[in-house]
Amino acid sequence: MRNFLINNREELVSRCKSKVALRPRRAATEHQLANGIPLFLEQLIRTLAAEEDNKPADSIRISGPSGGDSLALSEMGVSATAHGKELLKLGYTVDQVVHDYGDLCQAITDLAFERDAPFAVAEFRTLNRCLDNAIADAVSEFSFQRDTQIARQQSLDATEHFGFLVHELRNSLGTATLAIHALELGNMTVRGATGAVLKRSLSAMGALISRALAEVRSGAPDQRQTFSVALFIKDAETAAQLVAGAAGCVFEVPPVDSLLAIRGDRELLLAALANLLQNAFKFTHPHTDVALKAYELGEHVLIEVEDHCGGLPSGIAAKMFAPFNQHSHDRSGLGLGLSIARQSVEADFGTLTVRDVPGVGCVFTICLPRHPLP
Numbered sequence: 001m002r003n004f005l006i007n008n009r010e011e012l013v014s015r016c017k018s019k020v021a022l023r024p025r026r027a028a029t030e031h032q033l034a035n036g037i038p039l040f041l042e043q044l045i046r047t048l049a050a051e052e053d054n055k056p057a058d059s060i061r062i063s064g065p066s067g068g069d070s071l072a073l074s075e076m077g078v079s080a081t082a083h084g085k086e087l088l089k090l091g092y093t094v095d096q097v098v099h100d101y102g103d104l105c106q107a108i109t110d111l112a113f114e115r116d117a118p119f120a121v122a123e124f125r126t127l128n129r130c131l132d133n134a135i136a137d138a139v140s141e142f143s144f145q146r147d148t149q150i151a152r153q154q155s156l157d158a159t160e161h162f163g164f165l166v167h168e169l170r171n172s173l174g175t176a177t178l179a180i181h182a183l184e185l186g187n188m189t190v191r192g193a194t195g196a197v198l199k200r201s202l203s204a205m206g207a208l209i210s211r212a213l214a215e216v217r218s219g220a221p222d223q224r225q226t227f228s229v230a231l232f233i234k235d236a237e238t239a240a241q242l243v244a245g246a247a248g249c250v251f252e253v254p255p256v257d258s259l260l261a262i263r264g265d266r267e268l269l270l271a272a273l274a275n276l277l278q279n280a281f282k283f284t285h286p287h288t289d290v291a292l293k294a295y296e297l298g299e300h301v302l303i304e305v306e307d308h309c310g311g312l313p314s315g316i317a318a319k320m321f322a323p324f325n326q327h328s329h330d331r332s333g334l335g336l337g338l339s340i341a342r343q344s345v346e347a348d349f350g351t352l353t354v355r356d357v358p359g360v361g362c363v364f365t366i367c368l369p370r371h372p373l374p
Contacts, residue, residue, distance in 0.1 A: 351367045
């Protein structure tokens with residue numbers, strides 16, 4: 001068999017490539033598949049040579065013992081694990097890992113039959129041992145790397161979800177603190193507008209905690225409703241006025257058409273808008289204005305937050321909505337605000353975009369489908 005493999009190496013590899021080309025999603029380069037069939041074939045030839053020379057230790061070192069029971073990977077095991085890892089990176093499935101080695105076995109059998117090349121039983125046993133070990137190592141590494149990727153993604157998702165809860169609780173707590181401070185300074189009662197902000201902030205914190213508990217118990221409940229855009233903007237304005245005052249900004253909110261309505265999770269959308277406003281107050285230049293506008297455009301409602309931050313640095317706009325990204329020297333937050341805002345808007349079939357106005361500032365736009373008022 002060894003001489004047969006040496007003399008027909010190119011033909012065998014060519015037949016394997018032909019079989020691979022017939023399967024979907026196999027566009028890998030020869031370099032990417034270097035640890036696959038060509039290297040396995042070379043190691044199989046060396047294994048057969050070691051056994052012909054009565055060197056069992058060399059045979060096991062190259063291709064491993066029968067059953068793969070070894071404390072250390074053989075040469076074939078090392079290359080097979082690298083092959084399995086490479087196929088995962090290329091987006092292949094575990095059955096395609098197995099097919100790669102099965103193709104070679106089929107090609108050897110077919111070509112031997114065509115050329116009437118007899119093989120000894122011991123040689124077939126060696127071939128089967130090598131295939132078994134290589135497949136086991138490749139599949140094991142493929143599965144390990146895939147499970148690691150899944151676990152890592154689940155961990156990232158859990159971290160981001162926890163970060164969302166902490167971020168929103170912190171925002172509501174910050175607004176409540178400003179409201180309490182304003183009440184104390186002004187010697188006002190909780191029955192006025194500032195008291196309403198305090199109550200709404202406390203209610204938002206309670207809703208967030210209730211939502212988190214509901215998700216743990218049975219999944220997230222559907223909180224979508226159709227509501228007035230004018231009242232929605234008014235709620236956002238009342239809370240934002242406190243932040244604007246603390247930041248030394250002028251806050252402008254033009255009148256909103258009372259007939260406009262949108263549908264979605266009102267609390268999450270309000271939190272998303274609050275994130276955009278807090279971001280604007282944080283970065284706009286002192287004594288400039290921040291504007292909040294809402295208007296109809298075709299079948300959609302646009303909600304815009306305009307600031308005077310001086311414009312965005314080159315390349316920042318594309319990265320602004322990525323989680324855990326912060327674009328200032330202030331590292332007191334988690335870098336989740338804009339990411340959370342976009343996810344909240346997209347959950348209600350909307351979009352959140354940013355437009356740079358060079359030398360002036362930027363405009364964040366929430367676009368949601370328009371709905372009739374109930």
